[in-house]
Amino acid sequence: MKVEKIIVIVCTMLLTMFGLALNASVITTNSSFFVKSVFVVFLGLGIMLFIVRFFNLNYLKNGFIYVFSGIVLILLLVYILRYGKVINGASRWLYIGGFSLQVSEFAKLYIVTMLSYVIYKYYKNETIQLFAYGTVLFISMLVLLEPDLGMSVFFVIVSTLMFYLAGLFNLAKIKFIGITFGVAIVTVMIGYSFSSKIHNKINSMVSYQSSRIERYVDMVLHKNETLGVNPWSSSDGYAGAYSEQYFKVKRAIENATWLGSGFSQGSYTKYLPAKHNDYISVLALEESGIAGVLVLGFLFLTLFLAIIKISFSSESVFDHYITLGIGIMIFLQALLHFGVNFQIFPEKGISLPFVSYGGSSYLTNIIMIGLVLKARIKG
Numbered sequence: 001m002k003v004e005k006i007i008v009i010v011c012t013m014l015l016t017m018f019g020l021a022l023n024a025s026v027i028t029t030n031s032s033f034f035v036k037s038v039f040v041v042f043l044g045l046g047i048m049l050f051i052v053r054f055f056n057l058n059y060l061k062n063g064f065i066y067v068f069s070g071i072v073l074i075l076l077l078v079y080i081l082r083y084g085k086v087i088n089g090a091s092r093w094l095y096i097g098g099f100s101l102q103v104s105e106f107a108k109l110y111i112v113t114m115l116s117y118v119i120y121k122y123y124k125n126e127t128i129q130l131f132a133y134g135t136v137l138f139i140s141m142l143v144l145l146e147p148d149l150g151m152s153v154f155f156v157i158v159s160t161l162m163f164y165l166a167g168l169f170n171l172a173k174i175k176f177i178g179i180t181f182g183v184a185i186v187t188v189m190i191g192y193s194f195s196s197k198i199h200n201k202i203n204s205m206v207s208y209q210s211s212r213i214e215r216y217v218d219m220v221l222h223k224n225e226t227l228g229v230n231p232w233s234s235s236d237g238y239a240g241a242y243s244e245q246y247f248k249v250k251r252a253i254e255n256a257t258w259l260g261s262g263f264s265q266g267s268y269t270k271y272l273p274a275k276h277n278d279y280i281s282v283l284a285l286e287e288s289g290i291a292g293v294l295v296l297g298f299l300f301l302t303l304f305l306a307i308i309k310i311s312f313s314s315e316s317v318f319d320h321y322i323t324l325g326i327g328i329m330i331f332l333q334a335l336l337h338f339g340v341n342f343q344i345f346p347e348k349g350i351s352l353p354f355v356s357y358g359g360s361s362y363l364t365n366i367i368m369i370g371l372v373l374k375a376r377i378k379g
Contacts (some may be wrong), residue, residue: 005306019352057376115162119317143155249269249343258289313377
């Protein structure tokens with residue numbers, strides 16, 4: 001096995017173990033997180049081993065797969081919007097028995113494989129390229145309605161980067177994007193005017209996102225920072241501009257040390273919502289220190305460089321673009337997660353690949369790693 005693939009395996013395993021350790025650290029507040037994390041990790045590793053042993057990337061060179069799976073994916077996203085369970089104002093999960101699946105996570109796998117196939121098979125067919133790009137925009141719109149602005153923008157950025165790096169993002173696609181968004185805006189305006197349900201949905205989305213942006217602007221401009229105000233209280237004006245979650249994150253960052261407080265010893269993140277998922281980097285900062293976060297960053301950078309090396313050493317165009325897309329997908333998501341956690345970007349729930357708690361996220365990412373390991377390398 002080539003050294004780059006060994007590096008990919010090592011980085012993936014170290015990130016997974018880091019995530020398990022952090023999820024174990026929150027066992028004092030919810031023991032189920034760690035138990036479920038262990039189950040998901042073993043399931044994911046089993047799937048990855050199956051891919052490495054029995055799968056061939058040539059199986060993905062079949063257009064019917066993307067037509068069928070694309071239809072299923074879109075139907076599931078529509079179903080979730082109508083019947084999905086609402087948690088914290090968002091409807092993103094499909095419940096099957098006692099298990100929940102976040103369909104938008106699996107959309108990442110679909111997008112990167114489908115676009116790789118289109119670039120490989122239809123490099124000179126602009127009509128199919130536009131159709132594929134339009135499919136990504138439609139999926140992004142459905143995800144936006146959940147609402148999940150960050151993930152929908154993430155999909156558009158990744159697909160645009162893939163086409164751009166392939167030399168296929170030209171004036172025609174820019175015009176297509178403009179026309180698509182124009183039609184979408186007109187459609188939304190019509191629905192907003194004539195449907196009370198759509199009216200309420202849009203109002204809720206606007207309120208949900210604008211409140212986050214307002215808090216972010218206030219943070220950047222250092223507004224409402226008055227001495228003597230209790231940052232943990234929700235009854236004062238100080239907390240009116242910021243969420244309680246923001247305060248806990250801010251305090252954890254301000255009081256960070258090089259080696260941290262130790263696992264399960266964090267005080268600011270102890271009762272932080274989603275500390276095991278969306279804010280796991282802040283949890284890592286408080287409990288494993290600045291050194292721990294630097295290790296996380298180093299592992300993601302090393303993983304990304306190894307995948308890129310595999311991509312540019314691949315024997316086929318398809319292998320090249322599917323590994324390139326996976327590298328971009330994983331690394332960009334990690335960058336967005338770190339940016340949100342350390343308050344560079346506005347609040348947005350986005351998991352850290354391989355580290356955050358979440359079955360759908362881990363399974364999707366570990367499958368993508370399996371596909372990277374199956375890429376054929378020259379020599």
